[in-house]
Amino acid sequence: MDNKIKERILSLAPEAIIEETQFISATIPSDKLRAVALALRNDKDMQFDYLQDLIGMDWGETLGVIYNIFSTPNNQKHVVLKTSTSEKESPELYTVSDIWDSATLYEREVYDLIGIRFINHPGLRRLFLRADWNGHPLRKDYDADPAKNPVPLINQTVEDMETTETLTLTNEGVVGSSFQLFGEKEYIVNMGPQHPATHGVLHLRISLEGETVNKIDPNFGYIHRGVEKMCESYTYPQILHLTDRLDYLSGTMNRHAVCLCVEKAIGLEVPERAHYIRTIMDELTRIASHLLGWGCMCMDMGSITAFVYGMRDREKIMDIFEESAGGRLMANYNVIGGVAKDIHPNFLQRVRDFIPYMRKMLKEYHILFTENPIARGRMKGIGFLTTEQAISYGVTGPAGRASGWMNDVRKIEPYAAYDKIKFEPMMRTEGGTFERYIVRLDEVEESLKMLEQLVDNMPEGDFCAKTKAIIRIPEGEYFQRVENARGDFGVFISSKGDKSPYRIKFRTPCMTLVSALSPITCGEKLADLVMIGASLDYVIPCIDR
Amino acid sequence: MEVKNIHIPNMKNEDFNDNEYLEKYVEELKKNGTNVVVGKISDFINWGRSNSVWPLTFATSCCGIEFMCVGAARTDFARFGWEVTRNSPRQADVVFVAGTIVHKMAPVLKRLYDQMAEPKYVIAMGGCAISGGPFKSSYHVVMGVDEIIPVDVYIPGCPPRPDAVLYGMMQLQRKIKLEDYFRLPEQPVIK
Numbered sequence: 060m061d062n063k064i065k066e067r068i069l070s071l072a073p074e075a076i077i078e079e080t081q082f083i084s085a086t087i088p089s090d091k092l093r094a095v096a097l098a099l100r101n102d103k104d105m106q107f108d109y110l111q112d113l114i115g116m117d118w119g120e121t122l123g124v125i126y127n128i129f130s131t132p133n134n135q136k137h138v139v140l141k142t143s144t145s146e147k148e149s150p151e152l153y154t155v156s157d158i159w160d161s162a163t164l165y166e167r168e169v170y171d172l173i174g175i176r177f178i179n180h181p182g183l184r185r186l187f188l189r190a191d192w193n194g195h196p197l198r199k200d201y202d203a204d205p206a207k208n209p210v211p212l213i214n215q216t217v218e219d220m221e222t223t224e225t226l227t228l229t230n231e232g233v234v235g236s237s238f239q240l241f242g243e244k245e246y247i248v249n250m251g252p253q254h255p256a257t258h259g260v261l262h263l264r265i266s267l268e269g270e271t272v273n274k275i276d277p278n279f280g281y282i283h284r285g286v287e288k289m290c291e292s293y294t295y296p297q298i299l300h301l302t303d304r305l306d307y308l309s310g311t312m313n314r315h316a317v318c319l320c321v322e323k324a325i326g327l328e329v330p331e332r333a334h335y336i337r338t339i340m341d342e343l344t345r346i347a348s349h350l351l352g353w354g355c356m357c358m359d360m361g362s363i364t365a366f367v368y369g370m371r372d373r374e375k376i377m378d379i380f381e382e383s384a385g386g387r388l389m390a391n392y393n394v395i396g397g398v399a400k401d402i403h404p405n406f407l408q409r410v411r412d413f414i415p416y417m418r419k420m421l422k423e424y425h426i427l428f429t430e431n432p433i434a435r436g437r438m439k440g441i442g443f444l445t446t447e448q449a450i451s452y453g454v455t456g457p458a459g460r461a462s463g464w465m466n467d468v469r470k471i472e473p474y475a476a477y478d479k480i481k482f483e484p485m486m487r488t489e490g491g492t493f494e495r496y497i498v499r500l501d502e503v504e505e506s507l508k509m510l511e512q513l514v515d516n517m518p519e520g521d522f523c524a525k526t527k528a529i530i531r532i533p534e535g536e537y538f539q540r541v542e543n544a545r546g547d548f549g550v551f552i553s554s555k556g557d558k559s560p561y562r563i564k565f566r567t568p569c570m571t572l573v574s575a576l577s578p579i580t581c582g583e584k585l586a587d588l589v590m591i592g593a594s595l596d597y598v599i600p601c602i603d604r
Numbered sequence: 605m606e607v608k609n610i611h612i613p614n615m616k617n618e619d620f621n622d623n624e625y626l627e628k629y630v631e632e633l634k635k636n637g638t639n640v641v642v643g644k645i646s647d648f649i650n651w652g653r654s655n656s657v658w659p660l661t662f663a664t665s666c667c668g669i670e671f672m673c674v675g676a677a678r679t680d681f682a683r684f685g686w687e688v689t690r691n692s693p694r695q696a697d698v699v700f701v702a703g704t705i706v707h708k709m710a711p712v713l714k715r716l717y718d719q720m721a722e723p724k725y726v727i728a729m730g731g732c733a734i735s736g737g738p739f740k741s742s743y744h745v746v747m748g749v750d751e752i753i754p755v756d757v758y759i760p761g762c763p764p765r766p767d768a769v770l771y772g773m774m775q776l777q778r779k780i781k782l783e784d785y786f787r788l789p790e791q792p793v794i795k
Contacts, residue, residue: 188744189708196743203743210746214711252712253662255691260664260709281709282664285742292741300738307666351669370676377673388669388763600665600704 064105064138071095081323081538084139092142093153099128099138100158106132108450110159111540112566113166114551115173117199118143122150122175127538127549127566128159131450131464135471137538144175151226151233154180161453164574172197172287178233182223182240187280187603190219196288197562220264220278240276241266248585252281257592258355259599261573270584275577279570283603290563295321295530296395298563303389305565306601308348309543311340313565314393319474320539320550321395324532330521331476333397338476339410339513340380340392341541342506346417347376348544349457349499356496356593357428360437365428372420379409395530397523410514414507421504429497438493442579442591445490452578453571456546458595461498462490468542480512492587495594531558545569545596569601606630610778613684620775626782633784646785653697654780655685657725657773660696662716664703667730667763671702679766686773693719698776701755702763704732704739705746717753723788725776728755729769731762738762754791 064083068075072091078084087095099107107128114125123143130136144150154177156162166177167186174195177183185192193207221240226233241247241264251262260281266274286305290298295317302317303310315337322329354369377387382403384392392398428434444454449462459466467484469477485501487494532554540549546568553562572595580588607626608617638646663671674681681687690696693716705713717726728749731737736747749755756779759772783789 187708201743205743208707208743210707210710210751212711212714212752214715215708252709253716255661259668281706281712282704283706283708283744284704284739285744286739289739289742304666304738307669351672367677370673371678374673374676374678387765388666 060133060136067098067102068095071098080535082137082139084141086141089142089144089152092140093155095140096155096158106130107138109453110161111453111547112549112551112564113162113169114564115169115175115197116562117173117197119199122147122173124152124169124175150175151178153178156180160451161571161574164570174198176226178226178228180225183225184223187283189215196285258597261599265585267585272580272583272585272588275580277573277576279603282600286604287563287565290560292559294558299394300391303391304600305567305604306543306545306569306598307388308351308598309344309545311344311390311392312541312543313548315341316539316541316548316550318393318395319541320537320552321530321532323539324537324552325530327396327524327526329397329524331518332520333522334475335513335517336398336402336522337393339510340390342509343376343379345544346503346506347373349503352499352596359589359593360434362428368424372417375413379406379413382406394523396526401522407514407517410510414510417507421500424500437590438496440491441583441587442492442594443490444575444579448575448578452575454575455568457498457502458495458572459546460485461487461494463488466547468540468547474541476513480509482509492591492594529558531556543568545572545598545601565604567601567604569597572597573602610781612774612777615774620778626778629782638784642786649785650781650783654777657686657697657776658688658690658695659686660693660699661689661691662699662702664705664709667702670763670766670769671700671729674766674769679770681770681773684773694721696720698725698727700727700729701733701749702729705749706744707746710746710752713749714752725756726753727757727759727772727776729759730764731760734758734760
């Protein structure tokens, strides 16, 4: 397989430089990239149909993009394509948004933060920052002077939000033309940025035809905190604290990903006990997250009871966290090499007590809500996402599995103690709102099974490996992904041998969830949009970072 | 009313810290003097006001989840009369700034605040809302919401525990109870 991929790339782009590290990485000239991408995507044997991430890079002299692509039929075989622009003044690359749907938003992000313009992109404009922002923050020569970009006190105008650009290649070179996203006659409703049903500060502009949704334009950036830029000046142990706050509902898992990535890079052996503790914490976080997701989804349908029930049972997990880690929502527990402190003597017993309690409560949830004819009537038959769409949009996690795409990273690339326990990824095939709802509750049940096995086999020994006071990662590129409560969370570190990364990129699952909102809600009623959104269960700071 | 006379159910008066600003405020009020009847009516109105402070559901990030916890089963803030979270700023008395406020969000928060009816209060919840917190060195984060709107109570933590949020709410209740309803202080202007 590896040889075949290499041959294919070399046959299309003979200048390509292929390296084999943790993954196959190919540096390809920018004019040949599209051909290679198309070939890898459409080849019958290879089928690299999942663009996991698209990373904008500033290599000093030039700018560039790194494509992380995976082949779903081949157990998510990983290939990295790299390309760079010829210059820094007006950097231009060809779009891949027609090959992979998830690239549409990713390319807008790269345009926003790095400043590369993509030719033939359907609508190029800033994603996170306002249209009047000066500079591209992730460039190395970005001027961070606050006087250049003062805190604005006037809202962005609608024209600014809507004006998009497309670049087309003609005989006279690249020509740009701008257009308005919505027509003058369209009826637009704003939802957000401050709206309880968007689960955060997401701003949706919805074009309506009567009560039916025609088109959705999500606007991000209302919680863009610039984490990736901050990380470039922080040391690795400092970075960990920021990752918890990306997707706060699966903070432990995000942190786990960064820890694993750094450990892999410096070749640190983590004690077995630490692996077990981390896995238990991950699963507890997953349950807590799904309970909140369930509660909020039910509350969006008007059932406050479910919300109160979910939060009540979530508090039990928060108690377990608090006792061992000291934090409730932000456990801040994983460190490079293991965990910060050994577990509390009561920890295992508490988890053992929690498992039967949660099982009993799950039954109650099903009686209370899943079996409720009104709830079923509202959830069934809306918001269908096909398997092909899920893969192309990169919808991972419970939402992707409800569409029949087996994308559980815990199974595909087992990390920590996941290869030592028995579990099944929870799958459905229909891909509707009800399936996404039920997959989440099934996962809670499966997590309880995992917890049972983990608690019974907890090994004795050290909880943390010894690390150097200053951690330096050898030069190179490192990648690690974990399954967080919302899907595939990836960390990409590009290091130059310093104590802080040259570039770190977090691939967060929520952006792709929101990008899939548009295709699955078109044609549905506006009232159902809230519920479809809730069933996708996105967290906005996870998108904006 | 004296600071030591403020009664908050379930919490002893000497357990409250940070009384200096309240004492200063009482001194200011005493200087002007108040009619006994008007003072009593004001106290009565304040009693009602302080026990039905309705928060706006405004959460941008992590602190919002802890705010939801405060409203949910275990630490139910309905016990203090705060139970009705309003989705419209026009019906809310207090805005909990729960989470980071970034440049793009700042005008939105300002507009929400301007839409609220007087008397209105602001609680800055968590490190980000107080000073930028862990995102102090970011290019896109507002270093504390008091750059945009005046803040009454600061609740530190990342995120604050529900107990801390309740304590912060009680502190706001004490402030409301002290006020002279007929001569409410003017809103400070932020430049």
